[in-house]
Amino acid sequence: MGKIARKLFATYLEAQTPTPSYSLLGTDLEDFSIEMNANVVKTANILGENSISVDKYEKQASIEPYKADNGNDLFTWLKSIIDGDLTLDNLNTNVVHVDLFGAESSGAYPAIKETCVVEVVSYGGDTEGFQIPFNIHLTGVKIAGTFNPATKVFTATTNPEYLATFSVTGTASARIANAKVVINNKIIYTDANGIANIKLVAGTYDYTVIATGYTNGTGSAIVTNAAVYTAVALTI
Secondary structure, eight states: OOOOOGGGEEEEEEEOSSSOEEEESOTTOSOOOOBOOEEEEEEEOTTSOEEEEEEEEOOEEEEOOOBOOTTOHHHHHHHHHHHHTOOGGGGEEEEEEEETTSOOBTTBEEEEEEEEEEEEOOOBOOTTOOBOOEEEEEEEEEEEEEEETTTTEEEEOSSOEEEEEEEEEOGGGOBOTTOEEEETTEEEEOOTTSEEEEEEESEEEEEEEEOTTSOOEEEEEEEOSSOEEEEEEOOO
16 A cells, blocks of 8 residues: 555645636645544543543645646635635635546545635735735534546535434443444444544434433434534433
């Protein structure tokens, strides 16, 4: 198994011009990474036991430098953000991460499309040229599919699955390990941090949580077009 060249993990940003189009990021970049910015939760109980869990991510990436390329759709959109002081929904768009090292089919490769918000940091620059550095803030709302770099067309996978996370706690909010979660005719178990994950297509799912010494917990998890987080507090 060989190493994967950086260029084989490609990221395209959808410029919201009158006819939205995807632009490949990286022309001016020596480094481009998605910062996960995990929210780490640390707890300790009266028995001196410690637990650590990650309950969400606030992912973002910095595009700097970004040098003006007159006529490029992405530059045109960024310039319109500056000229119009655009905010709110006018900054919403999508990124597509493409695994060019994955299996190719009819020119398309495995890809993940994720909604994001663009934040223009500044504009102007030095003698190297007009620059518009910006940040991308990813929302976590994802769709799996394929992307064709030649045609720049993303095709969603039929019935995409989304991550459903369960956090199970008991007395004094202590996290419960090895609790049984029954959902969609499947059984999953919580880890040492009381967390259990399952991927589900969009829909409403009844669940039952079972743990020794506690009354069963029941409810419904609603999966839309995004990951869902469900906190279950069991009682004795």
